[in-house]
Amino acid sequence: MKEKKNFKKMPIITFDHIMLRTIKVSDYKDLYEYGKDKEVTKYLTWGPFVFPLEAKRSIKEIFYPRYKVHLPRGYAMVDLKTHKMIGTIDFHTKNSRENSVELGYAMKQSYWRQGIMTKAVHHMIKVGFEYLKYDKIIVKHLSQNLGSKKVILKNGFTFVKKEPYVLEKSTHVISDDMLTYQLTKEQYYGNQ
Secondary structure (H helix, E strand, O other): OOOHHHHHOOOOEEEOOEEEEEOOHHHHHHHHHHHOOHHHHOOOOOOOOOOHHHHHHHHHHHHHHHHHHOOOOOEEEEEOOOOEEEEEEEEEEEEOOOOEEEEEEEEOHHHOOOOHHHHHHHHHHHHHHHHOOOOEEEEEEEOOOHHHHHHHHHOOOEEEEEEEEEEEOOOOEEEEEEEEEEEEHHHHHHOO
């Protein structure tokens, strides 16, 4: 198992005009800006935020405690032109028995359909296998979330299963299928 210190010294990644760096509490205003958007949070288990303090609390209570369960805190996606956080991408759930993690992400709507998330996921896969030494990365999406499906497939994930799922939001309820995909270290290194 990797030491905790590795999770606190995550590599900083840059591509195009985007930087991935560890999320900080001071990012909460930017998180609130896109986290209050009903379209951004439509298929997520959190949001939409109503107050900025909800975003601050989520960084403190969800992202920060991940070190305790041997996970990195999570990356802020920062636009280097504006110096604002435009999204998050992170390994949020770990299965120690099979040394696997689940990947999640969200991004401000004005940045959709530009290939940014596809590239961010590509870099997270590299971090997951080469830096953190996981054996498997899992990612899920509701079947209605076609944007997420495109990102997942472009990054070479393999479909694993489909299960009925009910997502209860403060604004709506979605009854849909949850689709699960995986990428193993063997697939990753075999494709290089």
